[in-house]
Amino acid sequence: MKKTLLAAALLAGFAGAASAQSSVTLYGILDAGLVYKNVKYSNGPADVNNSNFGMAYGTQSGNRLGFKGVEDMGNGNRLTFQLENGFDIGNGTAGQGSRLFGRQAWFGVENDAWGYARMGRQLNFASDYFGALDPFSQGFAQANIGSVFGSTNTYRLSNALKYQTPNMGGFTAGVMYSFATGIDSLYVANGANVSSGSAYAYDTTNNTRQISLGAKYANGPIYVAASYDKLYGATGIAGGSPDASPSEWNLGGSYDFKVVKVDAVYGQTRGGWMAGQNNQGNSGASISIPGRTVFGGGLNIYDTNWGVNSYQVGLTAPIGGASKVFASWNMAMPNGNMQEAYDAKNMSSYNLGYSYDFTKRTNMYAYVSYANNYGTIDGLTSTVLGVGLRHQF
Numbered sequence: 001m002k003k004t005l006l007a008a009a010l011l012a013g014f015a016g017a018a019s020a021q022s023s024v025t026l027y028g029i030l031d032a033g034l035v036y037k038n039v040k041y042s043n044g045p046a047d048v049n050n051s052n053f054g055m056a057y058g059t060q061s062g063n064r065l066g067f068k069g070v071e072d073m074g075n076g077n078r079l080t081f082q083l084e085n086g087f088d089i090g091n092g093t094a095g096q097g098s099r100l101f102g103r104q105a106w107f108g109v110e111n112d113a114w115g116y117a118r119m120g121r122q123l124n125f126a127s128d129y130f131g132a133l134d135p136f137s138q139g140f141a142q143a144n145i146g147s148v149f150g151s152t153n154t155y156r157l158s159n160a161l162k163y164q165t166p167n168m169g170g171f172t173a174g175v176m177y178s179f180a181t182g183i184d185s186l187y188v189a190n191g192a193n194v195s196s197g198s199a200y201a202y203d204t205t206n207n208t209r210q211i212s213l214g215a216k217y218a219n220g221p222i223y224v225a226a227s228y229d230k231l232y233g234a235t236g237i238a239g240g241s242p243d244a245s246p247s248e249w250n251l252g253g254s255y256d257f258k259v260v261k262v263d264a265v266y267g268q269t270r271g272g273w274m275a276g277q278n279n280q281g282n283s284g285a286s287i288s289i290p291g292r293t294v295f296g297g298g299l300n301i302y303d304t305n306w307g308v309n310s311y312q313v314g315l316t317a318p319i320g321g322a323s324k325v326f327a328s329w330n331m332a333m334p335n336g337n338m339q340e341a342y343d344a345k346n347m348s349s350y351n352l353g354y355s356y357d358f359t360k361r362t363n364m365y366a367y368v369s370y371a372n373n374y375g376t377i378d379g380l381t382s383t384v385l386g387v388g389l390r391h392q393f
Contacts, residue, residue, distance in 0.1 A: 021072035028065040031058050032089055033365075033388020043379035055090055059388050060139045060355075060365050062154075063089045064103055073109070080116070081107035096156070097182075103156070115165045115174075121158045121182065125174050125214025126151040126227035126250060127276065132218075133225060133252045133263045135314040135326035136353060136367075142384050143351035143369040146276060148310040148332040149267050151229040151248045155276030157210055158182030159200055170219035180207035181300075183275075185233065187242040188303040194234055205235045208300065221256040223263075229274060233302055242302035246272030252312070265312040270335075273301040273308070305342070307335035308376070323356040334376050344376035361392045 035056035041048040057063055066084035073079055084104035086095035096102025099121075106120030130152040131138045134145035138154050146153020157178035164174035180200040185208050186193055196208035209232040216225040228249045233242035252265030275298050314328035328351045334344035353367035366387045374382040 022070065024067055024069040026065075026067060027393060029061045029063060029390065029392050030089060031061050031063055031388060031390040032056070033059055033386055035059065035384060035386035037385075038383045039374075039381070041377070041380040043377075048380075056386055056388065057089045058086075058095075059141065059367075059386055060137075060390050061392075062086050062095070062103065062139075066101075066104065076111050076113060078110050079107065080110055080118075106160075106162075108162075112166055115163065118162045120160065121156060122160050122162050122176070124151060124155045124157055124176060124210070124212035124227075124229060126212065126229055126248070127153070127155045128174075129214050129216045129225040129227060130250060130252060130265065132216075132223055133254055133265055133314070134312075135261075135263070135316045135328050136351065140351070140353060140367050140369070140386075142349060142371060142382060143328070143353065143367055145265065145312055145328075145330065147349055147371070148308070148312065148330045148347065149248070149250055149265065150269060150274035150276065151212075151227065152250065153274075153276035155229075155274060156182070157212065159207075171215070171217050173215040174213070176212040178210045178212075179204050181210050181231075183208065183300050184298075185231075185242075185300040185302060187233065187244075188272075188301060188306075189243050192237065192242075193299075194237055196234065206237060207234050208232070221258075222253070223255075224253040226251045231272070231274065231300060231302075244271040244302040244304045244306070246270070246274060246300065246302060246306075248274055250310075259317065261316045263312070263314045265310075267310045269308045269310065270306070272303050272306050275299055275301070305337045305340075307338050309333045309335065322358075323354065326353045326355075327351060332376060338376070342376070343378060345373040345378045347371060347373045347376045349374075362390070364389050 033056055036053045038051045039048060064084055064086050066082065069081045071079045082104045083101045085101050086103040088095060104121060106118045106122045108116055108118030110116035130145060136144040138144050138146060159180040160176055160178040162176040165172055181196050184195050200207060211230045214227040230247040232245060235241040248267060248269040250265060250267035252263060254261055254263035277298055311331045312328055316324060316326040318324045330349045332347040338344045349369055349371035351369045355363050355365045357363045369384045371382045374380045
């Protein structure tokens with residue numbers, strides 16, 4: 001009798017939710033495999049030659065468990081939300097600085113006529129729009145577009161307001177402002193390492209702030225995207241405020257010929273570096289070189305000498321109906337100031353990947369990436385090879 005009453009109550013609840021056109025969706029990704037990584041460097045005060053082999057997690061896609069919700073508010077308006085937890089499937093610990101919902105945590109209102117407005121922890125527009133231009137889909141650690149275009153590297157901003165227009169004949173644009181990014185920063189001039197967003201307390205100028213702008217056009221085989229991001233350092237902190245204000249703009253496009261999709265991206269970064277995540281992935285710690293800061297370690301870097309021009313050329317080719325091959329060449333070219341200050345050299349990476357779909361939700365992958373002058377450091381090389389299995393639900 002009790003079970004019957006409980007079932008009736010549950011059915012009544014579901015019926016009420018359906019009548020209000022509301023829903024909550026549970027979803028996730030499980031990704032694990034093996035990786036080999038080798039780092040060599042012999043041009044500094046101490047030689048480096050490290051090789052590692054073992055389990056790797058979240059290589060193609062970060063492991064996650066999330067909830068998406070929508071409620072019809074009438075007149076075409078919908079309340080939406082997304083809560084997404086990132087975790088290490090190897091040991092069960094939370095990712096993104098041990099946040100409960102470190103990957104996404106936002107809610108807002110949207111309408112097909114005027115777009116959407118959201119608040120909370122979200123991706124910037126460079127990450128939103130340039131993932132479609134990366135053959136490695138912002139995954140595979142060192143191989144992805146974020147290795148040379150920092151603001152595209154799954155770059156998440158806490159305490160952010162975000163607005164995006166509706167789709168207007170294939171064109172979409174947006175603006176975003178973060179009152180406290182939640183990303184730690186290194187101020188090179190005074191050596192200060194500043195944490196942002198953990199104790200926001202409405203003290204905006206004592207936190208790292210950021211503006212993110214983006215636009216894209218998608219119509220048939222044509223895709224074009226542009227983005228601009230600018231950081232503002234905290235003031236009134238120990239060590240003093242930074243003397244640099246990092247900025248990055250990117251422009252890229254792709255054309256899908258059906259037998260192969262080709263993309264090209266160009267961008268410029270000045271006054272520092274934006275690092276949404278560690279480019280080496282969770283297969284090991286970020287590269288550490290005596291006497292030199294290496295970009296890609298998950299820190300935003302403030303440095304007036306830092307300036308990089310970035311390039312990517314990529315392609316994706318389907319093979320039959322279940323597999324594909326993808327490849328890219330990425331380069332970060334330091335400008336004159338950075339060359340003089342750090343004897344910085346052109347960094348290039350050569351990347352090749354393969355994926356086979358067992359079902360619509362489960363696939364295996366393999367990839368290899370080789371980078372020379374990694375982090376623009378003369379003679380530093382990084383080689384990564386990996387295989388793995390991914391399941392989406």
